[in-house]
Amino acid sequence: MSSFDRARIEAAVSEILAAIGEDPAREGLVRTPSRVADAYAEFFGGVGVDAIEQLGETFPAPEGVTGEPVLVRDIEFRSVCEHHLLPFTGVAHVAYVPSDRLVGLGRVAAVVDALAARPQLQERLGDEIADAIERGLDARGVLVVLDARHDCVRTRGPRQVNSSTVTVSSRGTLTQPADRAELMTMIGAAREEH
Numbered sequence: 001m002s003s004f005d006r007a008r009i010e011a012a013v014s015e016i017l018a019a020i021g022e023d024p025a026r027e028g029l030v031r032t033p034s035r036v037a038d039a040y041a042e043f044f045g046g047v048g049v050d051a052i053e054q055l056g057e058t059f060p061a062p063e064g065v066t067g068e069p070v071l072v073r074d075i076e077f078r079s080v081c082e083h084h085l086l087p088f089t090g091v092a093h094v095a096y097v098p099s100d101r102l103v104g105l106g107r108v109a110a111v112v113d114a115l116a117a118r119p120q121l122q123e124r125l126g127d128e129i130a131d132a133i134e135r136g137l138d139a140r141g142v143l144v145v146l147d148a149r150h151d152c153v154r155t156r157g158p159r160q161v162n163s164s165t166v167t168v169s170s171r172g173t174l175t176q177p178a179d180r181a182e183l184m185t186m187i188g189a190a191r192e193e194h
Helices: 006-019 032-043 051-055 103-117 122-137 177-193
Strands: 058-060 070-081 087-097 100-101 141-150 165-172
Touching: 006 032, 032 070, 051 103, 051 122, 070 103, 070 141, 070 177, 087 103, 087 122, 087 177, 100 103, 100 141, 103 122, 122 141, 122 165, 141 177
Parallel strands: none
Antiparallel strands: 058 100, 070 087, 087 141, 141 165
16 A cells, blocks of 8 residues: 555554543553554555456366356455444455456455445445456356345444445346345355354
8 A cells, every 4th residue: 555654543543542531651552553554554454455467367167068157156345434432343245247257255255345444335345346256257146145244233322233334236147036045045045044
């Protein structure tokens, strides 16, 4: 992340601590600005990263594979809500119907990681994942289901500690509910296994 300004983050955290009435020089807080900068470097490491590049090299789909979906379930992710700068964590289920190219399954998780590592909204995150898979693989169809727990809902305001939010983003052949029903069933089966 080339534009990451560690000194500026540390100064801002010190100012926040002072603004809430704390002493940034207090023994327990003196290293907090540095720790927050370390965390932010990780949390926001996807800012400016091209998600399509995370797909890496693709390879030709074997004959007979191009019409059938590929589903990667339970990709764990964490992101930061852009409204309150609090984390949200969950799982992504990503399916695509290949045209003539496939990608290593770990590369799908790399796309999720890159896009989640920036200030986000869950709805936009799903759309960005779907767009990257569709464009990067020239996929015939894409389905992204995200199920996440938001700390901004769990720890403040309504304090709904057990709630989760599910969003769906789809492209191409997987935009019609009938065309994605089997995938949704397989995703639901993953939840029952846990």
